[in-house]
Each structure stands twice: as C-alpha cells, then as structure tokens.
Amino acid sequence: MGRRARTPPDDPLETAAAIQADPRVTWFPVKHYSPACAHHVGRLIEVLRPDAVLVEGPEDATDAIGHVIDPETVPPITILSTYVDEKNRFGQNGVLSSGPEQPARYRGWWPLVSSSPEYAALVAGSRVGAVLRFIDAPMVATIPFTHIRPQRRSTAVNDALLAENAWFEALGRKTRRRSFEEFWESAFETRGLHQPTEAFVRDLLVFAWCARHLTPPAAREADGTLLREAHMRWHVDRAAKEFDGRIVVVTGAYHTVALPWTRGRRAPDKPDRHTTTLLGAHSYKALARLYAMHRWPAYGHAVQEAIEAGEARPFDAAADRLLVEIVREGRARGLGLGTADAAAAARLARELAALRGNAEVTREDLLDAAQSTFVKGELALAGEPVLEVVREVLVGRCVGRVTPAAGQVPLIQDFYAQARANRLDVDGAPRIVRCDLLRQEAHRRKSAFLHRCAWLDIPMFEAIDHGSADRPWFRGPDLATGEDLHLLGETWGVRWTEEVDDRLLELSDRGATIEEVASVTLMEQLPAARADVARAGRLMLEAARMLLEEPFDRALATVAEAVAVDPAFAHLVEALADAVLLHGYRDALPTAGDPRVAALAAVAHERACLALPPLRHTPPEEATSALDRFQTLVRITLTFEGAPLDERLLVERIREMVADPEGEPSVRGAGFGVLYGFGAVRALTIARALEAYAAATPERARGAGGFLDGLFLTGKGLMLRNPRLLRAVDRVITGLDWETFKLVLPDLRRAFTRFVPTEIDAIGQRLARELSPRRSEADFGPIDENALRRLHDADARVAERLREWERPTPG
C-alpha cells in the first residue's frame, strides 16, 4: 500500500485513477448480485494471483469460508448471524421483544448466489491459493445502527447505498431509466461485461464516487457505514503487514471509493457466546422475498450460466431461455402461449434493447417484451395470470446446498428427523395427512408436530377442501377457534416447499429442535398476555395442542394471573370456556382431568360472575355477543363437573344485573330467564318488568322487544307454561301504539324465532284460549244476513288493502 493523501481527490476520475494506481492493494468495487462484477473480479484474481483476498462479509464467518467454496456447496447459500441479547446490552429487551425478561433477538443475512461477486472472488481466490477472509464488522457491532434506529433492516447485504441518492435520481431522469436496476443493467451489466476489467472498474468507481458525494455525510455516520468501513480498513492494514504480495479487497463500490482514505479501527463490539454464525442453504424464493434489490434471482442465474457456457451474448441467451420457460409454464397453465410467442418476444426484447441503447437484452427489456407479447388483452384483466408466470420464472425455484462437512444446522436436522419419524414426505408433492387423535399415540405425536410447524409458520402446508377459514390447510377439532370440536381426527394438507429450510434457518437462533423453538416462541409471547385473558387463554390452548409441557404450565399460570386482573366479562368467560374445554377434551390431550385446569375454571367462573352486573350497560350493537357469553357462563355453571362452581354467586350477580330498569333490555330479559330457571324469581315479577316498558315513554317501550328476545333466549319455557306471562306479553303488544309497534317489531320477530313451529302453535292455541275463556265456537248463534254482509264487506276491504301493500313501491 503506497503512501497517499489523507483526503481523496475532489474529482471522480482522479479518485478512480488513484485507487487503481495502488501498487499493493487492488480495490475492487462491486454491486452485490452482479454477474458482470462476478465475471470481472474472478478473472482479475486469476490473473493477479494475490496472496490474500479480503471480501465484504462478517468477519466471524471467516471460518466458514472453507465450506462456502467447498465443491459440494452449491449456491444459493446464506451466512446467518444472530445475536440473543440476554444481558440487554442494547437496551431493547421489552422494546423489540415482548417483555423485559425476553431477550431481543437480532439477525443479519449474507446470502451468496452463483452471480455474487463475493462468491466469485472467494472461489477464484481459493483456486489461486490465496488466503481468504471476510473483513466486515460482525453483525453485533452494527446492531445499534441497523436494527435499532429507524432504518433497521434484517439484511446486511444491500445495494441501497448506490441506488438511493440524489446522484442516481438525477441520472435516472436524464437517462430516462425507470429504476436504478434498469440503469445498472444497461450501463454496468450488458455493457460492462464486455468492457476490459480496468475500464469496468474505473466506470464503477466514478459512478460510486458520485453516489457517495451526493449523500449527506451525516447519513453515513447514522447508518453505521463509517464504523464498518473503519473496521474493513483495519483488516486491510493488518493483511498488508502480514502479506508481502498483492491483496485484493472486494467491497461494495460505495465503500471502495472511501476505503483507501479511511483510518482503520476495529469495531468495538465483538461476537460473544450469544452470537451464532451459521452457513445454510437458501432458496431463490426466499431471496426474492427478503431482498428488495434482488427480486429476480433466476435471471442472474441464467446470465451467470450463459457466461460460464462461453456465450458471446450471454444476456441475450439468458433472455431467450427465460422467455421459453415462461411460454412453457404459461402453456402448462392454459394461457395459450406457443413457441411463436417466445420467438416474437425474443425479437421484441432485442429490438427494445437496441432502441434503448442497451448492448444486450436487459431484464427490463425482457419483462417489457413478455408483457407486450404474452398479454392478450387489457392489462388489468388479462395481465395478471401471465405476469404471475413471468414473476415465478424470474424468481426461480432453485435451492442451494451446503457441504455435509459444514454440519447441518441442528434445527434443520431435527425437522427432517421428525418428518421421517412421522412419515411425512418432503418431496414437494401434495399430501393429505390424517391424524386419528383418539386411538393412536403416534398420530397424536404427529398432530403435535404439525401443530408446532404451523405455529412456527413453516411453509409446508397447502389448502385442502373444506379447510377452516383461518387455516385453509387444516380440518379437524380446532381448540383455538372452537370449531369442529365434534370431529375425531385431523386432516392436514401438507406440501414441502423449498422455503422450509429458509424459515428453519431463520428460526434457528431459538433452539435446536422444533419442540424447543415452538416452546421458546410461545413463551416469548406470554409476558404480553399477562393482562389479557383471551390472549393468554389462546396461548394455553396452543401449547396444549402442541403437547408442550413447560409452555403449557407457564401459559396456565399466565391465564391465572390474567384472570385475577382482567375485568372484562368477555375475556373471563373465554378463559373459563378454554379451561373447561381443556379439562374435558376427551383423552386426546394430557390436560384432560387436570386438577390445575379445573381450579382455573373455578377462579375464572367466580371472576366472570363478579363481572356480570356491568353487563347491563352493554351497547345494543354488542348485545348479541354479550348474550352468547352469558349463556356460556350459565351452561358451564350447570354442567361443569371438574370443580364445584358457585351457583349462588351467579344468581346474586344476575339479580344485580337485572335490577336496573334502565339496563340493556335484552340482557335484562336473558337475566330474568335464567333467574326463573334457577327458581330465583317469580313469573309475576318478570311480567311486571315487561309491562313497565309498555307503560313508560315510547322510547322506552321499544325495549319490550329486546327484553322478550333476551327472555325467550334463556327461558322460553316460561312463555310456554305460564299464562300470566302470556297475558302480559299480549297486553304489552296490543297496548303499543302503531308507530311504537313498528319500531318494536324487528325485535319481536327475532324474539319469536327462538321458538320452533310446534311451540309457536302451542302459544297460539293457548293465547286463543286465554282471549276467549268463556266462549267456544259452539256458543256462537246463527248469523243473520246483515252481519254476514258486513263481514263480507270487511273481508273485501282487507283484501284490497293487502293488494295495495303488495304493489311495488314507486321508484
């Protein structure tokens, strides 16, 4: 490394020249995921045969480089660095995690694909026998900048620095490019690939210099760029002392233009025992989802393959191949695409490239040609199925492989072991898996494993016929939602996808087995559920069906805690119902008959009873759900056998609830119905309460309908058996004036839907008897002619009126 000025030249060309003139260090600028950069850097290293190749990547992954370049390792792969902040070093426990006692977890990803220049540099470096090192700061050192500040992101590899700046904004406008990617493809991929390496590097340095100099320096301080660059420079200085020969330094172009003038300093935070750095296989699907700057991995892959195959025009060749793939896939999906369409699209792509001044077909040319040629109709209507195929083909389904010498990530190992043990196929074909929960222990274990995978969002499920609404790939008794509890077995739609390993890798910082990870993630959520019975209850049910012992115990305790503080009647009844369900749910769950669960039910019952009186203030729009829960409480009080539930308390509290004549009528009515059932109130009292509505203002009289609705919901037998109430109902209804009656009618109708037709008949007959107690049909004497005529006239008028009503309303 020669002596150089402390400050770089204030000119992009002079800066590039100065960087390229360094006699010891070859500073190689790259854009991550660039076939052109990969091509040039690989070729240069083969020519220079340096002593060392230093690559931007987490220094703590240097030990894994041997596995990265192992012939048995096939990209896409990823380095995953995780940090579990057990000691709350960064002060985010409880902020980024669910509670202060839960450690915040941080992740950084360094994916490598076949067209990554970093990967190409390592492979070429290994071929020429160079020492290989990663030189970027470890992930833990960047946490304050990348994870905690507003710009936090989960990936450490990013080209945003090159793209998101005033320089490119102006350049994009000038060159009429829609995006950075389009500009890059045109200027540095299709054109750059064919340039001499020296010219390519110079142009890229100039571009990066402009990008950097139009970015406010404060931004570099804030996002940790300066810290990382100082760390990388520290590594370079160290290597310069260590090796006599040439050193090649491969970094993002944005950093390269500053590194030669940066003062080296090691980042203060070092990896410790809470840091884990893994090497895992990756998939293109995950890559496209995770990294906004690399949305089309299969495109880069196709270009890379064409370059390796020695194609003279590799971008054109890649476009041709992908267009054919799109057509084939489209044809398989019945989109009516043929070979002629592929040929037309390929021609169009080339013409577009020529018009835009691109040296070869760029990805944007390819996308435009595909849209123009394959979409046969209006874009909004005919476009989506075609564009979906285009997206899928350009993302690709490629999955990487890591050499066995690296050892497998324990969690991934456990997943596949469990899948084998439970006879689940991982070949990507759709399968229907059935679990007989009652008879077979093995099936219960399989069910628990599947529930754990579902809980962890492992992408291995596919929709089935009649699947449940929130889990379309599942049908069976669902403890969490209370649906289909009558079913004896579960049916799962299972289909392994290439993203399974990505998700497992992502979860790997939480444990070594699926059981452990499911337990940890569930227990992480418990602190936030302490004051929310419903949420805690849901977690308890999840733990139960996943057969997770410790999380279940903790969830149970959390529910008990929450029950003690949560005043919401709805939540308390939900917790009670959960406990009752778990206590009595056949023998499929180990919680059946558990005395701790029964004790929880008793406490929840008591608290729910205490929360009853405020129910009278329920807003009308929430009355239906309040009545449902009220019924649940009463039903459980009468039927639960796991622990004695206090009926007297329930009755007392219902009395309080119905005492207020201003309370929600349907809630009062339901309360009276239950009290009557317990023998705690007389029919006369109920009749008076009902009649009080009719006697009051028209506004209050409207409550009569709601009152009857609630009453019939919980005590319809009263109406069937008690003539006093029947008469009261009759008096109230007939006493309403016409306008009030019209207002009450909807509630009345709903109230009477509580009866089945035979009950309605019985009420009618009884009412007829009540209304004509002393006269029977036989008592009527002969009808004279005048009376008959009047009746006939009246009948005709009624018929006329009815016809008028049936006419359609004008307008």
Added chain:
Amino acid sequence: MKDAIRLPVERRRAEELEALRQNDRDPRPAGWSLSPRAVERFVLGSPDPLEYEAPDGSRRTVTVGRKFHGHDVLVQRAIVSLASDRGLMLVGEPGTAKSYLSEHLAAAISGTSLLTIQGSAGLTEDQIKYSWNYALLLAEGPSPRALVPAPLYLGVTQGRIVRFEEITRAPHEVQDMLLSVMSDKVLLVPELPGDEGVLLARPGFNVIATANTRDRGVNEMSAALKRRFNFETVPPVARIEEEIRIVREQVSEMLRGGAAEGTELGDDVLELLVTTFHEIRSGRTQEGVPVDRTASVLSTAEAVSVGYDAALHAAFFGQGRVEPEHVVLHLQGTAVKDHPEDLAVLRNYWEVAVKPRAAREVGAWKAWWQARKHLA
C-alpha cells in the same frame, strides 16, 4: 388561417418530422421514414432543438415537443412492436389518447396517418380492402385500373401503417379478414388474373388497432387475431398536473389559426376542470371524500373538448378570457350524454367537493361554486 378544420399530424408537424429525418443517424427498419429512436423522439419529445434545411434552402431550428404524456416505456414497446411482424393493439378507456398515439406513430413511421379504417357495425370488407369502379369493371372486366383501393390495400402495396380504429366494433368476420394479411403478409385479389392478384406486402406495412374497454372489449376477438397483435394498455393520465398540461396544449393547438386564437385559458380555470374530471373519475376527492362516478366517461379527451368549447364561448360571447362559468356551461353537454342521472352526480359533486373549497376561498373554487347554476 388553416386550410382545413383539422390537419393530419404529418402536416401539422411537418417541420418536426423533416428535422428528425435530416438528423436521423440511426438505422431504420425497411420501409420506415424514420428510425425507431427518431419516432420515439417525435412522440416523446426531444430536449434539444434540431437544426434542419427547409424546403427553401434556409437553415432553421425546431424543438420537437412531447405529444404523448403516458408512459415512455409504453411508447417504446409500441414502436418496437410495429417494427416486428406483429401488429399493435392499443386498448384502454375511451379518451386515453389511443387514437392520438396511433395517429402520431403512423405519421412518424409511414409519413401518413390517413390510411385509417373506422370500425363500426356496418363495416364491410370492401371498405377495408378494395372495391370496384363498376363502370370500368363492366367495360373492361377486372383490372387494376378498375380497382378502387381501400386503406388496407394501400398499406400493403405502399408499405405503410394502416390504422384500424375501434376494431372491436367491426363484425367478427371483418376483423378476421385481417388474419391472412397480418400473418402471411399477402393480400389476394382473386378477381385479378395471375400475379396481379397476389399482392405481397411491402416492408413498412403493419397495423395499429385501437379498442376501448367501454364498448365491446377485446375478449370477443378471435384468439387467432389476438395472436397477430402485441397488446398495449393505455391508462388514464394519473397526475392532475400532467392532465392540466395536456389539456392546455391541446386546446391551444385546436385554437391555433382559428378565429378564437389568443383566447386566454388560465391554469386556474383548467385546474378546476381537470380536478373535477379527475375526482369524479376516481370516485374520491383529494381530501378523501367519496363522490359518485358518472356513467359517461370523463376522459382527458373530454376535458379537452370542454376546454375548447369554453374557449370558443369566451371568444365569441365573452371578453376573450375563459371564466369558470364558460366551462360549466359546456361541462353538462360532455358529462351528461345518454345518462340523465349523471346530472345529479355532477350536482352532488358540487355540494360535496366544491362547496367546502369555495367556503375556504381556495383558488377559483368560489367562482366554480357560483357557476353551478348552469348545471340545470
């Protein structure tokens, strides 16, 4: 004064086309007047003035203005489609400048935009291909002299772009008549003997068709014909500022050379017109208040038409300056066509969107509100 109500593009923009031709250094597809890049410049504009030699031998400069304000990429794809062996189908809502784009592309590529077929239910094959001078036919029998060429015949024989407007309104059998011409590039005249009856399309021939999505959509076209076209969907103008600019430019152009030239149409009035169209079209005001949509299409082309009518009104009956009330007077005729209920939509818009702005004295909205009396 102009010598015609409306000149074709190639005459209106003759200077620009000539300047582009003289400065065109890029390769041209066979039969094209300009290279694809020059065609792109003609449609999307060029920032630098071009110098060229006028017919009288003098040196002049001309700035090529932007004519189409949609997506640049769409224009590029359209140009390249026309250089390929497939036709170009422009689809979209009425008034999204499909015909306008097609006209400009044809003028730039072929030097003429007049080889136009207008699709309609009564369109027949002879209106597209050729018919006969029956006096000559009876006197001499079938001969090239007796043949009366129609646009497709001329396009094939001269190697030019043929425009087929509203193709989906033509009967299916007439649409499908294009199949052999577009795939084999041959037009057969069976009445003529031997080689005379086989017309091989000359380089430069292609078809630009347009179809609007409010009429019969392209779904009813045969799959075979669809395969002969590349499709481009032309969306409505998304940004209000852009739409204001388009309306301003096009109204000025329509007024140029006429008795109403020089009538002042201020941006404040244009903003009222375009914002109203934009908001009713999207069903939501800029403040996020939902408003009803009219059944009639309130496109940019309709806004231009209203602006033009209002300018004429101001010129002949006003003080030479377009006032909000002139626009409202003519708005009704555009927005309420065969849907009388649209008038209620407009009135409701005035209540919901215009009134609050008028109350806040925002810009010219008060005058817009006062002009509501013309919505009778």
